[in-house]
Amino acid sequence: MGDAQLFIDGAWGDAQSGETFPTYAPSTGEKIADVAKAGREDAARAVQAARKAFDEGPWPKMSGKERAEKLRAVADIINGRSAEIAEIEARDGGGTIKKAMFADVPGAVSTFQAFADCAENEPDIIERGESPFPPAKSIVRREPFGVCSGIVPWNFPFLMAGWKIGPAIAAGNTVVLKPASFTSLSAIEMVKAVEEADLPPGVVNLITGPGGSAGEEMAQHPLVDKVAFTGSTEVGRRIMQLASGTVKKVTLELGGKSANIVLDDADLDLAAAGVLWGTFFHNGQVCESGTRALVSRKIYDEFVGMLVERAGKIVIGDNMDMATDLGPLVSPSQVDTTERYVKLGLDEGAKLLCGGAKPTNLAAGLDQSAFYLPTIFEADNSMKIAQEEIFGPVLCVIPFDSDDEAIKIANDSIYGLGGGVWSKNVERAHSVAASMRTGTVWINDYHMITPTQPFGGYKQSGIGRELGDYGYNEYRQIKHVWQNTATDRNGYLHFAALSGNI
């Protein structure tokens, strides 16, 4: 039996095959749990449980206010266990305990609270006015889709689980969630909170495992109505194709190679810190990381000097220590990927300004193979390291001569997820922001994602939006109800259109 089991139809249990897989603490390489390895049959069983809970259970018929109370209860339970969950999250995923305590766990709590507000306040029935002839009233009903599959990545496992479960159940859907296999443990804690809040069985189901067949089943099963995925662009395309068999609603939040633009009139002190934060937070393992710093040539030398000098001050080490800024990457293979790109950058002639290796002075007990130094290249936007998403601590600095050139470079990417503009001239910054083809732009800031504002991508960074009322409504169907208000044959057009004899 695994330490971590599947949750299907309100009950915990092993995978049908009885198989498990290990999950490790990236910082030490130590195994911390055996997790149930779900197969296609387990995923199908979870989908069927979710279907039954939607078609026959009370959840979709409850009022928004009643569902909101349950979501707030989930938020309260998580909040009450925040220290314990933060520790699980940091240990399993390798992110710092600081990140888990200020971003992951409180972020998930506020996500459930924000979607509780949506369930309570967003109207289910919208009056759409009257039609003169034939005389009629129209209303639009917003209704849940049904069964929603949610597949989430390993970089923010707890928060992403909340982004998928929260809006889906707030809107009255039922859910099958699959966390990434590197990081299954905190999603289990979230589902425990759902269980403790006494949601009806089958409303939230959990599948763990590598996803080759369980994930396929969640994306293509005919009883699934909507699929939400966060991860890489190619896997997003795979999900769309699998979902196309029964024309499911799909929302995708995919890759990015976001530009952080530093104009010549920026506050360089704040901008330098902002660019480092934009790239190196969680070792660059963030989809909207600002991994391309576009820097005005007028301030280029001074600014790049500040970046390099300050990058050396970032504290790398034990991710469970509150004083640590950067822990390990999620796995040694993610370090291999980063190394491969550093070598590609050097081969292409990019100038390595700092980093470019694993740290050599880590304390005993830490797995040296899982860490990498913050790395800064001076690069050209056409290079592989400036075009491909590395998902490691690698920043490309690219100079520009005019705002127009900065915009052109920023938009020269298959992605369009995030971006930043640093300037003391707010009007100028907004003008640049308006020209950037991305789903989010931060002015004089970075990484600020809140549960009440929309998040998602342009171009190959995704479809649809998460969070806020926009994200909530991705989980609600739109039904137009037309009510003819006539009392006799004069109020209908079909007698004339077809025949007065009918």
Next chain:
Amino acid sequence: MRVTGTAAAARIVEQAKRDRRGVLVFTIGTGCCESTAPFLYEDFWPGPDSEQVGEVAGVPVFAPEYLRALYPGNDGVTVDVTDDMAESMSIETEYGCRFVLRDPNGLPIDHQSEQVCDVPESVSALRARGPQELPEALRRVRMR
């Protein structure tokens, strides 16, 4: 861009051929958690700008136009397999391994030859932990 496969990768592909009934295709994709990597899918449409750039055990490998442009000519990129997990829904993840791209000639990257820049290295820390309290500035975060 010309892509070939290692013998180890070919063995995994042969296993997938036995386990799956549909047509198998490699696609080299990019972004987010996987970075640029080969994915093995059943009955997959590689996309309007994808072209075949090689094969592994008879299974064609496709890559989109922008990746082909980044790897012009015969770069000798190989598909290899490592004993690791992945989140790609690629078929081999079922077998507890994942496909990866290797440098020319299939050689692993020589970590020793890498350049390290001369900047102050960050401080590492594995010491007795102090109080695990969040700094005040992070405790007052309230975003709407």
